[in-house]
Amino acid sequence: MNGSLRSGSTPVRHFLPALLFILVSCASGTTAGTAVPEDLRISYVISMDDAVNHNFRVTMTLEGISQDTVVLKMPVWTPGYYWIQNYPKNLSRLEIRDGAGRECAFTKTAKNAWQVYAGGADRLTASWVIYGNSHSVADAFIDTTHAFIVPAAILLYPADALTAPSRVTLDLYRGWTAVSTGLEPVATPADFGKTTDTGGKPADAAGVAPSQGQVWTFTSSCYDVLFDSPILAGNQEVMTFTVNSVPHHIAVLNPGTYDREALKRDYAKVVESAVSIIGEMPYNHYTFIIMGRGMGGLEHLNSMAVFTGREDGDIYPSDRQSFRGWMEFIAHEFFHLYNIKTIRPIALGPFDYDKENYTNMLWVSEGFTVYYENIIMNRAGFMTPDEMLESLSRSITAYEAIPGSRVQSATLSSFDTWINFFSFSENSQNTTISYYDKGCGLGLLLDLKIRHSTGNRKSLGDVMRTLYYDYHKRLGRGFTDDEFRTECEKTAGTDLGELFGWASSVVRPDYDRYLGYAGLYLKEEAPSAPGGRVRFVIKRKEKMTPEQETIYNDLFREIK
Template sequence: MKLSTLTQFICLILLCMNSTTGKATGSVNISYTITFPEAQAHYADVEMNITGLQQKTLILKMPVWTPGSYLVREYSKNVESFTAEVKGKAVAAEKIRKNAWRINTENVSAVKVRYRVYSFELSVRTSFIDAAHAFLSNAGIFIYPDGMLHHPSTIHIVPYKGWTKVSTSLDKVNGDPFTLYSPDYDILFDSPIEVGNQDVFGFKVGNTEYEVAMCGAGNYDKDKLTRDMPKIIEHEAAIYGENPNKRYVFIVHNTSRGGGGLEHLSSTVLGASRENYATERGYQGFLSLVAHEHFHLWNVKRLRPIVLGPFDYDNENYTTDLWIAEGFTAYYQDIIIRRTNLYPVENYLGVLAADINYVANQPGNKIQTLAEASYDAWIKYYRPNENSPNTNISYYNKGSIMALMFDLEIINDTKGKYSLDDVMHYMYHTYYKTLKRGYTDKEFKQGVEKFAGKNLDEFYRKYVYGLEDIDFDKYLGYAGYHLTDEFAGTNEPSLGIVTQTPNGRIFVSTVMRNSSAWVDGINVGDEIVAVDSAKVTDVNAILNGKKVGDKINISVLRDGLPLTLPVTLLKRTQVKYKIDSVERPSEQQMLVRKKWLSIQ
């Protein structure tokens, strides 16, 4: 649409007007210099230079959370020694809220700010610095000017002694790996930086260059990874019909008991156990993590719930659709490994059975809906306590099962013409590529219905917004499978507790809802010392020789004081499913099975 001459003139005047909150950004230049003079003490020193200012007041902020990890982490708690200066002279920097500082910039065009960030939490979402390396999770490192989220910046890194490499998806300036450029703060906060002496190797898939930065020693096989990781990437890109990145970086932290991952627009950070690559289970687990986080470059980072971008970095960003964003990705992480033949069919069915068992055995599945689990991630999923199994359900596991159900339903009803892949492809191209926005709850449902060829109101009522039991056999039956409960027909008692045994002492860490322990008052924190006056040294032996209905006396120490509790043993209610083939699958069932599991 063309603008009239008068309208153009008015717009020009508005753009040139000064702002009192830091929104006049046209000629502003922002740069950072990061040094590590005390890397051994886990500090990054940050110098921020801002020039071209025109406003009377400058407010600087640090995000309170990082996209992809739905918890307010209060990154500003790690900031210290915050100072500001103008023309070499100190000026007041008033802290006006937990994550914001205000500087008077009337008649001031340039400000230099210095601060330190303590970084000693090694995870995929927090920064970690020691003498060996620095991992910068940028939402917790870089303070930004309020109103200038869309402004570019440059970052110059001065490495600690002996550090020679930088791994990040940010662009280099003039080919200098220690000078980086970010077009805006959404990109900067979504582009973690690894500095040190990481083992770097790579490969190319289609037109996309991939870098793998292995941080820390591990028994990984680079040749094997460069052979298998591209298979995963090719299958994922085929679903969406394109790979939107020209370059992508895997940052992998190898530790004694690593795990987890966090997706980014053009990179990901993975936690891995350094000695697990050599076992089949460990290696397949790592590939599954690779598949999960890489799949996010489409699902979440581009195809996303509408509220997940543009981001509010000061507050929680609520959505009821994390079961799609994370659950569907959890489904694809394993079905993709199966499609590459890196999982045999039986391995994949075992992984799927584990998901089903988790959901079926979690008491919280009867309390919290999938939509509620998504919405309350900020206060529940990332802040679990001893009662969480009784009140919560994971939108990862149950969301993955929803994806499975949609996939099998679509394949069955269309006789193999369509699958969930077609839904994801359609949603990506419709909302991200064409409409250039996220989807609403209603729009995603309509996308599934388009390929399922049916109204899904009842499905959503039961399983997304409701608490009804899932008819697993119905959906698995489309592919000629059914569940077998290995506990069926047994009549064994259970206390319904989870314990921890520090120094050989037995402490209750969880009491499952409606179990024997729940009903008769065993508490989390109780130390079990005896049963029927006999000292207990092995928690697994407590119920030896006992049957359902027996009454036992459990002696505990509660807050250091002795207490004896009479307990009536109830029947174990847990299931242990495995997935078996029906005896004689029909032609239709085999059609669905072959399509679903990529069986030739």
């Protein structure tokens, strides 16, 4: 292999402080007609003293508001989880008072909106209770062992103030000593009684008396940051490792027994491998929130929340297959901090928290993330070329072997995620596909096409870097469907109408021609048992041309 033809990774260029990253995220949320009062100050206190009843008691204080009527809202969904959750269903006992303690009348004007008659008061205090008893990455949970706070699921906010900063104080359940989140800390229990460096006020200025539990305070630069920063509070174990001097915290409930130093080294390898694809770390700290009982995982700005699905919270399986499966999952959620959080379709941020945010592009945001799981794991030394081929074959089989592949396109699957993804039925495979699976298959074909048409001088990685540096960093926004195709074609130096046609239609892709660029082909294997499903398996040709060999060896790297 000729080293000069290698592509797909770049050295880490430099580290962007998270503050700048967050400012960029918030600045892009400023739109005409959303004037935030200049003096508006928003602070929350989340009390966990009623954990035994699964209740959060929340207080929001607005200062500098001075309007006759104020509209308060609550999100109906949370970023990354494309499903209308109707969070206000868990809210009760809403009370609103002015600065003099007088009760303010309010009217409910929508399922997630309240019009408050504030009478020009400068200060309003709203308090409410949220019931949290669901083990999901998109729901709030609290009992006497821990609390998982999904901010969109428990916080009201002043309408038209989505770009405003706010402060969140946590009053922990007694005996809890740990808080894990991507938010920036203002004050921890160690700071009480001292003067903070953020305005000269004592850390307990929020008026919280830490009579029972610890009190922690965090700040957020806007609601797109706050609503994308879950919080785990309890007595979780926190393990910290650094990559290029940037701290990464693994916060885990009910940890198992394993070699913690080896675990940190392996998690660091996944981070390094993912970072090498884009070449920059857009955060100054990252938190892995890992819980036990529950399902799934969700990506966030500079954190992830995942469940092991087991009580013991095994986050470092000892058998190779389970280890690979778990680390692929971690690699997937981690790579989202690029692909969807910074490299994103224009519809996915700034968010509208009142309703569905439609995009045709989840086959790129989710499907390519599945594709990159394989590359990250291979570059980290955890997945052999044969295992990569096996994994990619599984993704292709998942959609090509079901009737839905000739009924629903990848773009329609993306658009309709709001009504399809969590409404799986016995008929789903007849009429729908997963944009995760087909997006992964198309990501592989696109990568091969770009490599072939550029003599392996360019790859899909070059497209991802262009979207990151030119759109996210330079323009401060996401990309349109057309811009995405244009950037792919510019990188490939050729028309990609055929491939984009496969994304937006149900025409079967010409796998063998595209796989052939790397000396591969797709073999259809009959079901192993009557009534079983056909399998599609990517195979290596016996003889490869030098060009095929170059592309194959660059993409499917031998591991040491």
